[in-house]
Amino acid sequence: MKKVIIQKNAYYDSVFLMLTAKAVKQIPDVKDTIILMGTEVNLEILENVGMSMPETKNATPNDLIIAVEGETDAALEEAFQTARDLLHKRQRQVDETDEYRPASFEAAVRMAPDANLITISVPGTYAAREARRALDHGLHVMLFSDNVSLEDEVELKKRASEKGLLMMGPDCGTAIINGKPLCFANVVRQGTIGIVAASGSGLQEVCSCIDSLGVGISQAIGTGGRDLQARVGGRMMLMGIEALQNDPKTKVIVVISKPPAEEVARKVIAKLKETEKPCVVQFIGQMPQEGSELLWYAGDLEEAAGMAVALSKGEGYPGRTLFLSEAALDEIVERETRGMARNQRYLRGLYAGGTLADEAIVVFERGGFEVHSNVQTKPERMLRDPHVSRKHTIVDLGEDVFTVGRPHPMIDFSIREERLAKEMEDPEVAVILADFILGYGSHEDPCGAVLGTLGQAKQKAEDRGGYLAIVASIVGTEGDFQDLEDQRKKLESVGCVVMRSNYQAAMLARKITEALESRGAD
Amino acid sequence: MFMDVKKINKLFDEELVVINMGLDAFGDNLKKEQVRVLLMNWKPPAGGNKKLISLLEKLDK
Amino acid sequence: MKAQIKASNEEAASRILRAKPTLVDILTAGDAIPGMRKDMILHAGPPVSWERMCGPMRGAIMGGLLLEGLAKGSEEAEALAASGDIAFEPCHHHSAVGPMAGVVTWSMPVWVLENKTFGNRAYCTLNEGLGKVLRYGAFSEEVIARLKWMAEELAPFLREALLNHGEIDMKTMIAQALQMGDEGHNRNRAGTSLFIREIAPDLVRLGRDRDKIAKVFAFMHGNDHFFLNLTMPSCKCTVDAAAGISGSSVVITMARNGTDFGIRVSGLGDRWFTGPAGMVDGLFFPGFSADDAAPDIGDSVITETAGIGGFAMAAAPAIVKFVGGAPKDAINFTQRMYEITVTENDVYQIPVLDFRGTPTAIDLIKVVETGILPAINTGIAHKEPGIGMVGAGLVQPPESCFHSALEVFVEKYGK
Numbered sequence: 001m002k003k004v005i006i007q008k009n010a011y012y013d014s015v016f017l018m019l020t021a022k023a024v025k026q027i028p029d030v031k032d033t034i035i036l037m038g039t040e041v042n043l044e045i046l047e048n049v050g051m052s053m054p055e056t057k058n059a060t061p062n063d064l065i066i067a068v069e070g071e072t073d074a075a076l077e078e079a080f081q082t083a084r085d086l087l088h089k090r091q092r093q094v095d096e097t098d099e100y101r102p103a104s105f106e107a108a109v110r111m112a113p114d115a116n117l118i119t120i121s122v123p124g125t126y127a128a129r130e131a132r133r134a135l136d137h138g139l140h141v142m143l144f145s146d147n148v149s150l151e152d153e154v155e156l157k158k159r160a161s162e163k164g165l166l167m168m169g170p171d172c173g174t175a176i177i178n179g180k181p182l183c184f185a186n187v188v189r190q191g192t193i194g195i196v197a198a199s200g201s202g203l204q205e206v207c208s209c210i211d212s213l214g215v216g217i218s219q220a221i222g223t224g225g226r227d228l229q230a231r232v233g234g235r236m237m238l239m240g241i242e243a244l245q246n247d248p249k250t251k252v253i254v255v256i257s258k259p260p261a262e263e264v265a266r267k268v269i270a271k272l273k274e275t276e277k278p279c280v281v282q283f284i285g286q287m288p289q290e291g292s293e294l295l296w297y298a299g300d301l302e303e304a305a306g307m308a309v310a311l312s313k314g315e316g317y318p319g320r321t322l323f324l325s326e327a328a329l330d331e332i333v334e335r336e337t338r339g340m341a342r343n344q345r346y347l348r349g350l351y352a353g354g355t356l357a358d359e360a361i362v363v364f365e366r367g368g369f370e371v372h373s374n375v376q377t378k379p380e381r382m383l384r385d386p387h388v389s390r391k392h393t394i395v396d397l398g399e400d401v402f403t404v405g406r407p408h409p410m411i412d413f414s415i416r417e418e419r420l421a422k423e424m425e426d427p428e429v430a431v432i433l434a435d436f437i438l439g440y441g442s443h444e445d446p447c448g449a450v451l452g453t454l455g456q457a458k459q460k461a462e463d464r465g466g467y468l469a470i471v472a473s474i475v476g477t478e479g480d481f482q483d484l485e486d487q488r489k490k491l492e493s494v495g496c497v498v499m500r501s502n503y504q505a506a507m508l509a510r511k512i513t514e515a516l517e518s519r520g521a522d
Numbered sequence: 523m524f525m526d527v528k529k530i531n532k533l534f535d536e537e538l539v540v541i542n543m544g545l546d547a548f549g550d551n552l553k554k555e556q557v558r559v560l561l562m563n564w565k566p567p568a569g570g571n572k573k574l575i576s577l578l579e580k581l582d583k
Numbered sequence: 584m585k586a587q588i589k590a591s592n593e594e595a596a597s598r599i600l601r602a603k604p605t606l607v608d609i610l611t612a613g614d615a616i617p618g619m620r621k622d623m624i625l626h627a628g629p630p631v632s633w634e635r636m637c638g639p640m641r642g643a644i645m646g647g648l649l650l651e652g653l654a655k656g657s658e659e660a661e662a663l664a665a666s667g668d669i670a671f672e673p674c675h676h677h678s679a680v681g682p683m684a685g686v687v688t689w690s691m692p693v694w695v696l697e698n699k700t701f702g703n704r705a706y707c708t709l710n711e712g713l714g715k716v717l718r719y720g721a722f723s724e725e726v727i728a729r730l731k732w733m734a735e736e737l738a739p740f741l742r743e744a745l746l747n748h749g750e751i752d753m754k755t756m757i758a759q760a761l762q763m764g765d766e767g768h769n770r771n772r773a774g775t776s777l778f779i780r781e782i783a784p785d786l787v788r789l790g791r792d793r794d795k796i797a798k799v800f801a802f803m804h805g806n807d808h809f810f811l812n813l814t815m816p817s818c819k820c821t822v823d824a825a826a827g828i829s830g831s832s833v834v835i836t837m838a839r840n841g842t843d844f845g846i847r848v849s850g851l852g853d854r855w856f857t858g859p860a861g862m863v864d865g866l867f868f869p870g871f872s873a874d875d876a877a878p879d880i881g882d883s884v885i886t887e888t889a890g891i892g893g894f895a896m897a898a899a900p901a902i903v904k905f906v907g908g909a910p911k912d913a914i915n916f917t918q919r920m921y922e923i924t925v926t927e928n929d930v931y932q933i934p935v936l937d938f939r940g941t942p943t944a945i946d947l948i949k950v951v952e953t954g955i956l957p958a959i960n961t962g963i964a965h966k967e968p969g970i971g972m973v974g975a976g977l978v979q980p981p982e983s984c985f986h987s988a989l990e991v992f993v994e995k996y997g998k
Contacts, residue, residue, distance in 0.1 A: 009954075011565040013545045039570060061570020062954065100918045101563035104953045107922045108541050112560045116533055119552075121544030126566055129579065130543060140533055144544065164526040166533070180538050180557050183548050187555075219534060243530040440551040481554075569954045577989055578952055580997035583584055 003076050004053045005083075007064040011037065012090065014123070017064075018407045020086045022414070027082060029075035030068060034405065035083060038063040039123065045405050105133055119182055120169075121145055127170060128152035135159050135167065142182045143169025143224065150231060153224070157235040167236055172222040173200030173441075176207065182222075184410060184441035187479030191216020193308045194250035196240035198227045198257035201353025202284065202301055204437060204475050206256060209305030209501055211477040215312055218250040219243075228260030228268070238271050245275040252311045254280045254304055258358065269295070278311040280304050284355060285362045300359055302501035324504075332497060333511045336431075337519070341466030344430035345516050347371075347509055348423045349394030350416055352409035353475065356435045356502045357396040363506035364392065367514065374399055389423060392513070394433070410442045413449040420450065424457035424468070430516055431469040432457065433509040435502060438476030438487065445482060447474070447490040455494045469512055470496040473505035584998050588948070591830035595849050596926040596944040598825040599833075599889065603699035604817035606751040609709075609742040611734070613689040616677050616706050620689070621651070623670040627685025627882040628840025629855040630673055633665050637841035639877055642720025642968025643684035644671070649722055650730050651688050657722065675836055675847075678823065679706040680815045680882035682808075683718035683964055684841070691730070692738030694813055696753065698820040705820035709733055709741075710812040712805065713971060718881075720968025740799050744785035751781060753817040758930050760810070761891065761941075766899040767814040768883055768892030769960040769975055774810030779803050815882060818889035825849055825944070830996055833925060834945040837888045837957065837980060841880035841964075846984045848947055848992065856988040858981030863963045865976010866904065877966040879978050884959050890928050890943030893958040893977070894920045898933045898941075902960055902975075910935075916958045916977075917942065923949040923957065947992065950985045 012020075017035045024033040034051050036042040038059025046052045051067040059065055064087075068079040102108040109115060117140045120130050124147025134141050135156070143156075148170035160167035168175050168182075174197070175182040179190050184200060188207045195217060197203035203220055210217060221243070223236040237255065244250045253275060255268060260283065272279040278294045282304035288297035296317070298304035303320070310317040324332075347364070351357035357375060364371045372393045374386035383390060386401050395402075397409045397416055409415045416434070423429050436446045443449055454470060461468035472491050476484045488498050499505040540559040542549030549561040568574035612619050619625075624647050626640060636644070645660035648669070654660035663669060674681045681687055693706040711729060715721040745751070756777050763773035779800065786796055803809045822835045828849045836847035843857040860878040867873065886892030896902055897917040903910055914935065920942035921927070928940035945957055956979040963974040 009569075015545055015547065037566075037570075039566075061566045099560075100915075101561050102922060103563050103565060103919070103955060104922045104949065105541075105543070105562075106949070108543070108560055108562050110921075112539060112541055112558075115539045115541045115560065116536060117538055118541040118543055119548050121548060122564055123566070129567070129575075129582070132582075139541070140530070144548070161525060164529040166530055178534060178536075178538055180555050181551060239525050239527055239530065242525050243527040243534070246527060246531050247534055249534070440554075441547065565954060567952050567954075571986075574951055574986060574989065577993045577997070578948065580993050581584060581588065581948060583998050 001071075001073070001076065002051065002053065002067065002069045004051070004055050004065060004067040005080055006038075006055055006059060007066070009062050010064040010087075011062065012064065012087065015407055015411065016090060018405070019412070020083055022412065023086060024068065024079045024082050027075060027078050029071040030079050031071065032069040033079060033083075034067045036065055036405070037061055038065050039125070049405070105130065105137075109137060116140060117142065117177070119144065121183070124148050124170070128156060131156050131167070132159065135163055135165055138163070138165070140166035141168065142175055142222070143167065143172055144183045145169065146171035150226065150229075153226060154231055157232060161235055161239055166221070166239070168222045169224040171226065172224040174203045174220070175222040176217065176220040178219070181440040184437075184439060185220075186211070186439035186475070186477050188220070188477055189216030189479070190218070192218055192249060192251040192312050193254060194218045194244035194247060194252065195220045195254045195256065196223060196237055196244065197221070197255070198223045198225055198237065199284070199355040201435070201437065201475065202256045202282075202355035204353070204439065205301045205356060205502055206254060206305045208475045208477055209302050210309060211479075212500065213305065213309045215309045218247060228257045228264045230261035230264060234260060234264040234268050237268055241268070241271050241275065245277060250277070252278050252280065252308050254282070254308045256282045256301070256304065257284070258355070259283045259286045280307045280311065284358050300363070300503040301355070302503040329508065329511060332508065333515050336467070336469040336497065336512055337515050339467035340430055340516065341427070341464065343428055344466050345513070345520060346428050347392045347394070347431050347433060347513050348389055348429050349433040349509070350419050350423070351394065351396050351435050352398055352416065353435050353437055354396045354398050356475070357394055359502055360433060360506040361394050363503065364394070364510055367510045369510070369513065374401065389426070395419065410437050413443065413446070417450055417453045420453050420457055424460045427464055427466065429468065431471060431509050431512050433505060434470070434472045436472055436474045436476075436487065436491070438474060438480040438482040438484065440481075442482070445487075447487040451490055451494055454491075454496065458495055471499065471505050471509045471512070472496050473499050473502045475502070584996060587830050588832060588996065591828050591850060592833050592925045592944070592946060595825040595828050595831045595833040595835075598701070599821055599944050600926065600929055601700045602754070602821035602824060604696050604753045604820050605699050606694060606745065606753055606813065607697045608695040609692055609738050609745060610695055611689070612687050612691045612693050612706070615693055615695055616679055616687070618677050620670065622668065623672060624648070625672055625674045625677055625679055625681065625685070625687040626840060627674060627681045627683065627880060628838045629843050629845030629857050631671070631840045631842055633671065635842050637877055637880065638966055638968045639720030639880065639964050640684045640841050642722055643686040643717050646717045646722030646726055647686045647688040650727055651690060660722070673838070674882055675838055677706075678704060678819070680819045680885050681708060681718070682710070682811055682815065682883045683881045683962075684720060685882050686717060690734060692734050694816055696816040696820045698824055701824040703820055703823050705816040705823060707812045707816040707819070709738060710806060710809045712802070713808070715969055715971060719964050719971045721971075722969065736795060737799055737802060740786060740789060740791065740796065741782065743789055744782050747788065748782060748785040753813060754930055756781070757814055757817060757891065758932070761895055761898045761931050762934055764899055764901060766892055766895040766902060766960060768811070768886040769962060770899045770902055771810040771814065772807040774814065775803065775807055778810055778813065811883060814891065815885050818885045818891065821889045822885070827852065832947040832992055834888060834947055837884045838882045839879045839884065841878050844879060844980050844984060846980065846988060848988050850996065851988065851991055854991070856984045856991070858983035861978050861981060863961055863974070863976045863978040865963060865974050867963070867974035868972075871965070871973035875965050875973050877964040879961065880964055881961070883961065887957055887959050888945065890924070890941045891931055893960040894924075894943070895931060895933060895941045896958065896960060897935050919955050920958060922953050923955050947985055947988055951989045956980055956982060956985075
């Protein structure tokens with residue numbers, strides 16, 4: 001039975017609502033719950049999941065919709081009561097804070113006339129207008145919101161560059177300015193390496209590696225994922241590089257992105273060459289070229305960090321310092337494959353960080369493997385159904401198809417657990433590869449949250465007479481609140497192999513897969 | 523392309539004073555890092571009414 | 584355009600702040616009110632036809648016709664009212680304001696307020712008291728008799744005392760009342776006391792019959808809302824000076840007639856934008872409930888328009904129980920009003936907010952953008968004529984007024 005309650009003139013942020021829905025779903029005899037604001041997009045979602053009801057048809061974006069499907073009336077009652085309690089508690093929290101929380105931008109700047117930066121994470125439909133207004137007021141902008149049109153992005157970045165302000169985004173998940181975390185970000189040591197990145201998880205991974213090498217960053221500027229597309233022209237990337245060039249605290253500049261449009265790549269490289277500071281470039285997936293004394297091309301994110309660290313010390317790049325010796329690696333491979341069944345051969349990569357997934361795909365493709373994915377560029381490697389793996393598969397679980405109506409996998413682990421539950425039923429799976437991202441904005445215990453399911457997966461393989469290898473990397477620093485060491489120990493307690501970087505984790509997973517392939521060939 | 527990034531470099535030398543518009547978690551995290559942040563109680567403009575929003579936009583210029 | 588609107592609004596706000604509402608005289612409506620006629624009755628709110636008028640408004644009009652001797656008996660009064668021979672016009676069209684039904688007729692005495700800075704004037708009848716009075720739609724002999732006494736004794740005595748005393752600076756008196764727990768709309772006890780105190784020596788010095796003077800004092804003292812009929816025209820002449828500024832989205836009129844709620848905008852001339860008058864959300868006096876309530880009625884919302892009343896709610900702890908119970912609720916309401924106004928008052932201040940000035944000059948554009956509607960503190964009338972006030976609480980204007988006003992504003996000024 002289904003029932004819906006509508007609360008008029010209420011507004012809660014989407015993440016809070018999704019977490020509330022999750023709590024309600026735990027109630028026994030509740031089959032499904034969906035809680036969202038009555039925007040057009042959301043009403044469509046409601047329709048698509050079969051929870052649209054006559055009362056919801058006329059809902060406005062200012063109305064809160066709580067829709068529940070349950071087995072019994074009592075379950076429905078409990079569901080609504082729980083939802084109401086959580087919402088009420090939240091409202092009281094908001095009401096009881098001593099400081100008034102302004103509803104309008106104008107009231108906000110009146111209350112904080114010396115504000116210099118705004119973080120905007122409102123629904124995409126409204127984001128461009130708010131960002132424009134903020135720029136006109138002279139604020140630097142961190143625009144987390146996605147679903148902003150390319151046209152709007154171009155216009156916003158033009159406006160920002162005319163005014164000399166930062167426009168980090170749209171779709172910019174990560175930045176660290178003056179050592180302070182904006183949106184999803186790790187606590188990173190202060191230092192002399194400046195980064196400009198068109199990738200959130202890429203930025204986090206590089207920061208994480210730099211920090212683990214005992215060095216720090218000056219600034220980490222995010223540009224949003226589309227910055228280096230032709231129409232946007234790398235505008236924010238170029239501004240970021242210019243600012244780092246002028247910044248006395250920055251001694252090395254690192255640039256991270258997916259491969260840019262050709263003319264944009266040329267502009268960026270030219271700009272880097274102008275700076276006279278040593279620079280590292282990482283265009284994920286692009287084969288590193290021959291660099292020069294002051295311009296180095298990295299092969300992957302970890303290498304970008306390693307090169308930056310070496311340059312910051314005025315040293316040559318000694319090669320991978322986080323890497324285990326070949327012997328050590330081979331030992332791990334042997335140990336992990338020892339107990340595997342004859343028919344186990346496939347890799348399944350379950351990723352929350354998009355760039356990290358990309359990097360893993362590149363690692364495998366460079367090893368000659370065909371990898372299927374929901375984010376493949378080659379059409380024949382695109383998964384027909386993103387929810388169903390095929391042979392070697394690496395999925396980006398943060399993509400829209402998985403996150404519609406649900407929190408991002410960095411915040412909530414149900415998406416990952418659901419996929420893992422599927423993969424563990426497949427006897428041909430040999431190795432699971434996964435990322436765990438710590439830091440502000442992420443779940444408070446990413447490794448602990450999936451521990452049960454990971455253990456289950458291992459058990460199932462064992463019950464079938466085989467062995468499941470689980471290889472992971474943790475993106476995080478000792479400064480992060482989730483406790484890096486503790487997170488690592490948790491994974492190791494269920495037999496996961498934890499590597500120091502995504503590149504290494506992917507390489508290890510590849511070596512395991514290679515070993516299985518050659519074993520199969522005997 | 524001429525770029526004046528003076529204001530960005532100025533930001534690098536200043537204390538961050540942030541307005542958080544949207545998800546509260548982002549503002550709360552800044553508070554944990556001792557950043558001066560003003561959390562807003564943002565709602566969609568004009569209750570999300572598209573017609574009214576397009577009227578308001580005509581006055582934005 | 585944005586810059587132009589901002590400049591126009593700042594001009595409007597500036598004029599409102601510079602107002603100096605001053606009590607200068609008491610005259611009859613016929614003598615003082617521009618455009619007043621013997622066959623005309625003024626009423627509260629936007630224009631409304633007899634057919635659409637609510638019970639209390641009709642009762643008040645019938646009483647007005649009886650008072651002026653234009654009809655004998657209620658049947659004749661009703662027939663005359665429906666005949667079309669009497670012109671019904673909003674007080675607002677004649678620089679006047681009236682509480683509840685707000686009926687003003689030719690012979691009624693009215694307070695005369697002058698905005699000294701700009702020279703414009705505003706008018707309002709004297710408050711009759713509570714319960715069975717004309718403004719709640721009562722028209723019994725008792726009501727008529729009282730109105731006659733007000734015209735024959737109350738008003739002339741007060742007038743003489745006033746002229747001897749000299750003009751009274753209402754801005755200062757209202758500012759003081761706000762710091763004594765009043766907000767100028769729903770709570771006027773302090774203001775009434777201050778006024779009596781101010782005029783007392785001059786009333787005594789008139790040297791008239793002691794009992795008659797005592798009756799004047801007792802009359803004022805017995806009605807906490809006596810001061811309301813002074814705050815209202817003070818606010819009216821204040822905001823009128825900000826009318827007609829090209830490009831300004833400041834709301835210079837808000838008013839209801841028990842059927843419709845109407846607003847007018849500075850940059851949109853005399854045009855009314857109306858929507859259905861709402862039901863007040865509040866507490867009812869013992870013996871009454873929501874079923875007894877009339878829809879929102881009266882010109883008293885001119886107080887909010889000028890930045891007091893509901894906009895100074897945080898200054899009036901006694902109002903708090905009508906709006907949710909905790910003092911923080913009243914403060915919260917006032918805080919929200921800062922989001923939809925252009926400026927903060929420099930004279931009307933709120934002690935509990937560290938003497939911050941009240942939110943002043945409502946901006947139509949901000950109302951629509953934020954979805955925050957002006958908070959109005961008001962009394963609730965009984966829906967049947969002649970019973971009186973049955974409660975008090977919070978009401979909001981219908982958002983449709985602001986939506987239609989915005990559409991016209993954008994048509995006129997948008998690019």
